[in-house]
Amino acid sequence: MILITKPFFPPFDEYEELLKKIWTSGWITNNGPFVLKLEKSLKKYLDVPSLLFVGNGTIALQIAIKTLNLEKEIITTPFSYVATSSSIFWENCTPVFADIDKSTFNIDPKKIEEKITPNTTAILATHVFGNPCDVEVIQKIASENELKVIYDAAHCFGSKYKGESIFKWGDISTASFHATKIFHTVEGGALVSQNPDIIKKASYMRNFGHDGPGKFNGVGINGKNSELHAAMGILNLKYIDEILEKRKEQYFFYANSLKGLDLHFQKVKDQCETNFSYFPVLFDKESLLLKVLEQLKKKDIVPRRYFYPSLNKLGYLNGEAKISEDISSRILCLPLYHDLQIQDQEVIVRTIKNCL
Secondary structure, X not given: OEEOOOOOOOOHHHHHHHHHHXXXXXXXXXXXXXXXXXXXXXXXXXXXXXXXXXXXXXXXXXXXXXXXXXXXXXXXXXXXOHHHHHHHHHOOOEEEEOOEOOXXXXXOHHXXXXXXXXXXXXXXXEOHHHOOOXXXXXXXXXXXXXXXXXXXXXXXXXXXXXXXXXXXXXXXXXXXXXXXXXOOOOOOEEEEXXXXXXXXXXXXXXXXXXXXXXXXXXXXXXXXXXXXXXXXXXHHHHOHHHHHHHHHHHHHHHHHHHOOOOEEEOOOOOXXXXXXXXXXXXXXXXXXXXXXXXXXXXXXXXXXXXXXXXXXXXXXXXXXXXXXXXXHHHEEEEOOOOOOOHXXXXXXXXXHHHHO
């Protein structure tokens, strides 16, 4: 079976070697040496001053909202994974949806401005499929209206804007290191900020508010991660450049093979560099998408309707987002992972062509 993605595994003997060290030390959680090493390595790789390794990408979003003391309304995108909006809702804030750009699939800055009210406290935008948002325009809007900015950068490991890590933008960027991501720690996530005081405050929140034995600094939660997960991350980081290069090759194989058909692809704006984390295909009609999906499944190929449905259509959320609703009904992400074989890609391309 060919799935939408598969996790990358480092050589087992390398992981086993780190496991032996964990077994010997007996230290498996509470900011152990591997967690600290991973944080240091990630800061160097991403060229950011402050980073906090946490349990997953969702808890990263929740801690980010708490750290910035957000309340009332947060403007966000309806075209993202559900955690983007549910984290806002979970933290007793109100998600206000601004529609997306039909070519980049990212939140449309013009639509953000239309949604600002006296109750707006922040913008939470997603770099969709690792494609950077209009970060400079969004920052200008935020500064003019005294709003905080959080970026859901779950897909963004390796993405850049003007040659620099996309994690350098916003008050806080959050990452997901889930097994489905390009860089993973099995389960995991991170908060990244240019402001070390923000990360220091978040570090208390990550660990129940603990500030040393018998001391507490505010209210916290258990957002920590383990030595076992950090060890996986340390090893996967060794191979990340190879992983990114392989995905780039696979991405352009799809792009070149499907060129000229009645299909549309995500636009990456000038000075933006995607990490090729997904290959989304936009069909002219939902019926064509469903036809392709059916034929691929007959061959045990499982792409994903990513993101479907548009988040404003969920029962506990609401709002109008016509472009997002339209895009979400017609978009399909094709399988893409490190050891996907070219002959498998050829089958996928041939199936799509036959359906069209």
